[in-house]
Amino acid sequence: MREKEKMRHAVSVHLRGVKALHQVSPRFFPVLTLYSFFEAIAPYVAVFFSAQILKELAVLRRADVLWKWVIAGVLCIGVTSVLKAVLWRRYQTLFDDLYGRKEILFIHKMFSLDFSELDKQENHDLRAQIRQNENWSGWGLMRIPYVYRNFVSGVIGILSGIALTVSLFTSPVPDTAGRLTLLNNPIFILILAALMAAVSILAGKFSAAAEKLWSSGAEMATFGNRVFSHFGYIGKAKERSVDIRMNEQENLVRAYWRSDSAFGVHGLFGKMARGKMGVYASLGACITTLIIGTIYVFTCLKAWGGAFDVGSITQYVGAATAMVSNIVDLIGLMGTMESNAVFLDKAFEFLDIPNAMYQGSLTTEKRSDRQYEMEFRDVSFRYPGSESWALRHVNLKFRVGSRLAIVGENGSGKTTFIKLLCRLYDPQEGEILLNGIDIRKYRYDDYRNLFSVVFQDFQLIAQPLGANVAGSMEYDRARARRALIDAGFGERLETMEKGLDTMLYKELSEEGVDISGGEAQKIAIARALYKDAPFIILDEPTAALDPIAEAEIYSKFDGIAGDKTAIYISHRLSSCKFCDEIAVFQEGRVVQRGSHDELVADEGGKYYQLWNAQAQYYKTESGKQAWEKHCFV
Numbered sequence: 361m362r363e364k365e366k367m368r369h370a371v372s373v374h375l376r377g378v379k380a381l382h383q384v385s386p387r388f389f390p391v392l393t394l395y396s397f398f399e400a401i402a403p404y405v406a407v408f409f410s411a412q413i414l415k416e417l418a419v420l421r422r423a424d425v426l427w428k429w430v431i432a433g434v435l436c437i438g439v440t441s442v443l444k445a446v447l448w449r450r451y452q453t454l455f456d457d458l459y460g461r462k463e464i465l466f467i468h469k470m471f472s473l474d475f476s477e478l479d480k481q482e483n484h485d486l487r488a489q490i491r492q493n494e495n496w497s498g499w500g501l502m503r504i505p506y507v508y509r510n511f512v513s514g515v516i517g518i519l520s521g522i523a524l525t526v527s528l529f530t531s532p533v534p535d536t537a538g539r540l541t542l543l544n545n546p547i548f549i550l551i552l553a554a555l556m557a558a559v560s561i562l563a564g565k566f567s568a569a570a571e572k573l574w575s576s577g578a579e580m581a582t583f584g585n586r587v588f589s590h591f592g593y594i595g596k597a598k599e600r601s602v603d604i605r606m607n608e609q610e611n612l613v614r615a616y617w618r619s620d621s622a623f624g625v626h627g628l629f630g631k632m633a634r635g636k637m638g639v640y641a642s643l644g645a646c647i648t649t650l651i652i653g654t655i656y657v658f659t660c661l662k663a664w665g666g667a668f669d670v671g672s673i674t675q676y677v678g679a680a681t682a683m684v685s686n687i688v689d690l691i692g693l694m695g696t697m698e699s700n701a702v703f704l705d706k707a708f709e710f711l712d713i714p715n716a717m718y719q720g721s722l723t724t725e726k727r728s729d730r731q732y733e734m735e736f737r738d739v740s741f742r743y744p745g746s747e748s749w750a751l752r753h754v755n756l757k758f759r760v761g762s763r764l765a766i767v768g769e770n771g772s773g774k775t776t777f778i779k780l781l782c783r784l785y786d787p788q789e790g791e792i793l794l795n796g797i798d799i800r801k802y803r804y805d806d807y808r809n810l811f812s813v814v815f816q817d818f819q820l821i822a823q824p825l826g827a828n829v830a831g832s833m834e835y836d837r838a839r840a841r842r843a844l845i846d847a848g849f850g851e852r853l854e855t856m857e858k859g860l861d862t863m864l865y866k867e868l869s870e871e872g873v874d875i876s877g878g879e880a881q882k883i884a885i886a887r888a889l890y891k892d893a894p895f896i897i898l899d900e901p902t903a904a905l906d907p908i909a910e911a912e913i914y915s916k917f918d919g920i921a922g923d924k925t926a927i928y929i930s931h932r933l934s935s936c937k938f939c940d941e942i943a944v945f946q947e948g949r950v951v952q953r954g955s956h957d958e959l960v961a962d963e964g965g966k967y968y969q970l971w972n973a974q975a976q977y978y979k980t981e982s983g984k985q986a987w988e989k990h991c992f993v
């Protein structure tokens with residue numbers, strides 16, 4: 361991109377950022393504008409009143425006017441300072457608040473994103489990068505308040521500076537001053553004003569060049585931050601503590617804390633600070649001092665010639681010095697904006713990920729008879745970016761109230777089948793029908809609400825037990841209790857003093873309780889029951905349990921599921937023996953269907969082979985007894 365285009369792009373992404381942040385925090389920018397205004401005029405107010413008071417003291421010596429200037433000065437400087445202080449507090453509070461509110465933009469995007477996009481590793485990486493950039497010197501959206509504040513105070517400052525310095529140029533040196541009257545020549549004034557502007561711009565350019573260097577190290581910084589956020593907190597993770605201690609993993613971690621890593625003294629940024637970046641910053645500072653020196657000389661010469669008094673010298677020198685620093689900062693800000701644009705692009709790349717999934721408008725009738733029929737018609741599916749089919753020509757039909765088991769070896773496509781059924785993905789070929797209508801034609805939320813799923817990697821959160829079950833802070837307590845009891849959590853619930861209000865896990869409360877894997881799984885099942893959806897799916901949430909405990913849970917669940925359609929997934933055939941129908945998956949295809957008895961009778965079939973292979977595990981006496989009790993009775 362050419363320099364001009366780059367700047368134009370930087371301005372446009374920053375404006376977009378202001379708009380986006382304003383949406384989530386409408387009070388932030390009005391407060392910041394007011395604060396920046398008072399911040400900008402404060403030095404000029406002080407300079408103006410000091411000049412007037414000095415003028416009265418040194419030249420005019422009118423006591424009655426002097427005390428009025430003193431009172432007015434104290435009042436104006438005082439009011440400006442108080443307002444600045446009050447607004448600064450307010451700004452700080454809103455800034456901290458903005459940090460959380462800005463997350464709304466990302467969270468909203470995450471929730472509204474097509475699952476297929478959300479599931480992509482590259483999008484997770486992008487989100488992680490954005491967060492890391494934000495943590496690292498606050499690049500990205502959180503840099504916008506800084507840019508906005510400096511822009512507003514820069515512009516207001518320059519305008520105030522012009523107002524207070526105009527008469528520096530227009531007050532003529534009297535003819536009695538001899539050669540110094542040369543300073544009255546408009547060409548001389550024009551050249552000086554142009555020189556001042558040009559040199560301020562040059563100083564600003566140096567400052568901008570120093571700022572721009574940050575973006576050249578963006579990739580390195582992002583990686584550095586990634587390392588930092590991973591290894592910096594690695595010791596904090598409870599589940600890692602044993603491994604770290606026993607395997608002395610801190611040696612591996614330490615290898616990353618070298619002085620030549622991104623943020624180390626000898627790293628990229630350390631080198632830049634000692635090299636180019638430092639040189640640019642120093643050059644900028646030198647030039648700024650030169651301009652201020654020139655202003656001093658010009659002002660003093662005019663005053664020497666009699667153009668104005670000592671009070672005005674204070675005003676002109678003070679105002680011009682402040683104005684030069686405003687100009688330098690404003691131009692330097694262009695560098696910050698160009699650097700930040702690179703990081704903002706990343707944020708908007710994520711926020712702009714398009715949703716390609718078709719969203720229909722049909723409502724899924726809330727049928728009291730729960731008469732739903734699902735059909736997979738010649739469905740084939742490939743994960744985005746994958747060459748191989750995860751499901752191939754799947755045909756399957758099941759009616760409400762039935763118990764369907766999906767069995768097969770790992771990687772045979774069982775979970776993928778569920779993901780398609782819940783419309784987390786759309787198939788590339790074939791169609792999935794609900795009561796004869798393609799599921800794409802239904803409203804997405806409506807359709808998704810037909811399913812309660814307990815996935816293998818279900819997640820509970822550090823919130824009260826009841827809220828976890830209901831998925832909401834306000835809920836029907838009796839229903840939540842019932843669901844927990846049905847899921848087999850009743851006894852444990854009795855032992856909890858605070859019952860449904862017991863906080864799970866200790867992350868947010870010291871009173872939180874740590875629960876075992878088995879208990880967590882029961883809560884997850886209770887959550888599925890609470891939802892009371894017509895379809896209930898257990899996708900191997902019991903994989904961590906032994907096969908017998910799993911079989912027990914599955915057969916008990918059969919009773920709890922009542923008139924709902926239940927789909928069980930397991931690679932352990934014993935768990936699903938009681939189902940009306942079993943579909944056997946192999947390499948993404950349904951290779952067999954039927955009841956357990958039918959399937960086990962087919963000696964040439966996959967089911968027979970799997971069944972016999974698994975039965976081998978239970979040949980010990982105690983295992984055999986339990987096995988027979990649960991599977992063959």
Ligand code: ADP
Pocket residue numbers: 479743744746750768769770771772773774775776777
């Ligand atoms: P199962 O549940 O039977 O163990 P899956 O449905 O999880 O099997 O996987 C079926 C196939 O799809 C496997 O080959 C697996 O590697 C692949 N697969 C699963 N999830 C993804 C994904 N998110 N991206 C790419 N391939 C995937």
